[in-house]
Amino acid sequence: MSPSPRGSLISLSLSMLLASLGTSIANVGLPSLAQAFDASFHAVQWVVLAYLLAITAVIVSAGRLGDRLGRRRLLLGGLLLFSLACGLCGAAATLDMLIAARILQGLGAAVMMAMALGMVGDTVTKERTGRVMGLLGTMSAVGTAMGPSVGGVLLSLLGWRALFLVGVPLGLLAAALAWRFLPVDRHPAPASSGHRFWALLKDPPLRTGLAMSALVAAVIMATFVVGPFYLSRGLGLDPAWMGLTMAVGPCVAAVTGIPAGRLTDRLGSQRMTCGGLGILLCGALWLTVASGLLSYLGALIVLTAGYSLFQAANTTAVMRDVEATRRGTVSGLLNLSRNLGLIVGASALGAVFAWATPDVTHATAQSVANGLHATFGAASGLILLAAVMAWGRNHAVNGLHHLR
Template sequence: MLKSIIAKRDGAVVGSAGSAERTPSVRWALAALSLSMLLSSLGTSIANVGLPTLAQAFNASFQEVQWVVLAYLLAITTLIVSVGRLGDITGRKRLLLAGILLFTVASSLCGIAPTLWLLIAARAAQGLGAAVMMALTMAFVGETVAKAKTGSAMGLLGTMSAMGTALGPSLGGVLIAGLGWPAIFFVNVPLGILTFLLAHRYLPVDRRGPKTDSAGFDHAGTLLLALTLAAYALAMTIRHHDGRGSFGPLNMALLLAAALGVGLFVRAQARAASPLIRLAMFRDPGLSASLAMSALVSTVMMATLVVGPFYLSRALGLNAALVGLVLSVGPLAAALAGVPAGRMADRFGAQRMTIVGLIAIAAGSFVLSMVPATPGIPGYIAPIVVITVGYALFMTANNTAVMTDIRPDQRGVISGMLSLSRNLGLITGASVMGAVFALASATTDITTARPEAVATGMRFTFAVAAILIVVALAIAVGTYRRTWRNRAPAPGAALQASKKNSG
C-alpha cells in the first residue's frame, strides 16, 4: 500500500488511468515530449532562412550551403525507422535521453564550426539525435495518457511539430539579424538541456521484460534500409552546378540503386525472424494511406520554407528581421489551432479532421498560386495562416488515426515510419520544389533573381503544391469512404436484428 501511494505521489505514468492523466508528472512528461518534437522540427527549418547568410560567410555556392539542410534531413531519413525499432527492443527512455544529449552537443558544434564542411558534419550528427527524438516522442504517448485522450496529446505534439517547422524561418531571421548565424544553432543548447532534465525526471522508466539481446534487432534490414534511403535522398539532392539543378546520369543511377534496394529490403524482411518492418502492416489500407498523405503534405510544407524567404526578401524587398516577423504569424495560428484540433479529432473522428486539414492546405496553396505582388505582406500572410492551421490539423488527426490502436511493442517502429514519411516529403520538397521554383523563375541564380521572376516562380511552385494536396485529399476521401462502408451494417441487418430482439 505504501509503495503504491509513493508511486502515485511520484506520478508513475505507466498504464495511465483516468485519474493519473491529470497528475503534474504527466503534464511535465508531455512537456518533455513537446520540447523534443519542437527541437527536432525546428532543426529542419531554422537553417533554411540562414542559407543566403551562410553562402556569404563561407564564400560558397547555393548548392553547397544547401547541404546544411540536407545533411540533417539525410541523417533523420536514413535512421528514423531503425532507431524507433531499437527503442522498442532496448528501452525507449534511455535511447531518447541519448538522442537529446547528442542533439544538444551537436548544436554547440554547429555554432562553432570554422568551415562549411565541419558545419555539415555537425548537422549530420544533430540529425541523428533528432531521428531518435522524432521516432520515440509519439511512441511515448501510449504510455503517458489514457487512450481516450490520445487525440489531445497528438494535438499538442502536432502543434509543436507545426510550430517547429513554421517557426524556424521567423526565429532564424530574428537571430541572424541580431546575433549572427551561429545563434540559430546555439538557441538549441539551453532548450536541449531543459528537455533532457524533464525527460530524465518524468518519463516512464523502461520496463524490464524478458531479456532481449541484439539478436532481436534486424541488422541486415537496418543496413539495407539506410542505404536505400540514402540513395534516394542523394538522388533527389545532388545537382549539377549549372544553376538549374538538372537531373543527370548520377541521379538516375542513384534512383535505380534505391529501387533495387527496396526490392532487396522487402525480400530480407520477408525472410527475417525479427524483421525491422513487418510487411503485413502495409496490408492495412489506413496505415498506407496515412503514410502517403504525410509525405505529400510535408513536400508542400517544405516548399513554403524554400520559397517563402526568397519571395519575401527578393519580390517584396523585406530585410531578414521583417521576413522573420511576417513568417511568425503562421506559427501563432498553428499554436492556437493544434490543441483544439486534437479535441476535435477525439470528438468527431480523426479521418474527418484529416480531410478538413487537407482542404485548408489546398485552399491556401491555390490562393498563393494566384496572388499578385501588389497586396504585399497581407496577401502573403493570409494564405500562409490557412496553410499552417491546416497543417497542424492534418498532423494531429493523421497521427491520432495511426497511433491509437497499435500494439505497445510496435509503437516505436510505427512512430518511426510516420516520421520517415514526413521526412521523405521534406527531403523531396527541398529538392524537387526548389528545382520547380528555380525553373519557374527562369534564372541561373535565385539569390540574385529579379523580383518579378521570383514572384512568378512562387506562384507556379504553389500551383504544383495545390495539385499535390488535391491528390492527398483524394486518398483521404477514398479511405474515409472505405472505412464508412466497412462499418455500415449490411442491407436488412437492422431489420433482422429488430425482429430477433422483438421475438
C-alpha cells in the same frame, strides 16, 4: 505532481522542442548562408535536407534501439550528440562542414523525438499519458513556430552561427534534467521481429493515408524553404521581420489543431480529410498569384488551416481501426511518411523554385515572385493527387460498409 515527474516532463518537453526547433530555425538562415558561402540555392538547401534525411534514416529504428539499450541511456546520448553537433555547426568553416554537422544533429534529434514519446509511460501513470502526449505535441508545434521568429532575431543580431550555437546550452540543460530526473532504465527488452512492421503496409487504406501525409507535408515544407527567399529577396524584409512572418503558419497550426480534432469527431474523418485538402488547395492556388506581404500572409493562413484539418482527420482515419498492439508501429510509420514528405518538399519543390529562379543570389524581386508562383503551382498538383487518393479511400471504405 512531485518534483521528479515535473523535472522529467521538462526534460522530455525540452527534447521535443529542440528537435522541432532544429528543423525550422535553419530555414530562415538560408539566404544568409548562400551569401556567406557564395553558394547556390541547390547547395544551401542541403543544410535543411541533411537534417531531415538523418532523422528519417533512424526515426523508426531509434525506438527499438531504446528498448534494447535503455531509453534513458539513449536519450542522454542523443541530447549530448545534438549539443555537440550544434557547436560543430556554429564553428563550421565551409558549407560541407556545416552539412556534415547537420547530419550529426539530425541523428541526435531523431533519438530525442523517439525517446521523448517512448519514455512517457516510464514517467507518468496511464491516466496522465494522454495529456502528456498532448503536451509533447504542443511543444513540437511551439518549436516549429519559434524557429523562424527566434532565428530571425538571432540572425539580425549575431549572424547565422547563432542559429546553431543556441542549441548547445539548451541541449546540455535538457541532458542534465534527464540525468537528474528521468527514471533509471529497467532490464533491456529482447529484439522484436520486423515482420509485422512490413505486413502493415499491405493494408490499402493505411498506404493511402501514409502517401497523403507525405504529399501534404511536402507542400507545407515548401513554405519554409521558398518562403525565406520570397520574403527577403522578393519583398525586401529584414531577417527579424522575415522570421516573424514565417512564424504565422506554425502559430495558426497550433491554434487550429484542437478545433480541427473536434470537427473530425463531429463530422467524420472521411469528410474532413477532403475538406482539409480543399482548403489546402485554395491556399496553394492563392500562393500561385500572391503579390505583396498581406496577400502572402492570407494565403499562408488558409494553407495552414487546411493542413491542421487534414492532419487531424487523416491521422484519425489511419489510427481508428488499428489494433492496440500495433498503434506504436503505425504512429512511427506516420512520422516516417511526414519526414519523407518534408524531404520531397525541400528537394523536389525546391528544385522547381531553383528552375524558375536560376540565379537566386542576384535575382530580381519579380524573378523570385515567379519562382514562388511556379513552386506552388506544382504544390497544387500534389494536393490534387492527394485528393484523388482520399476519394478512392473513401469510396473503398464506404463500399466495405455497404457490404457489411
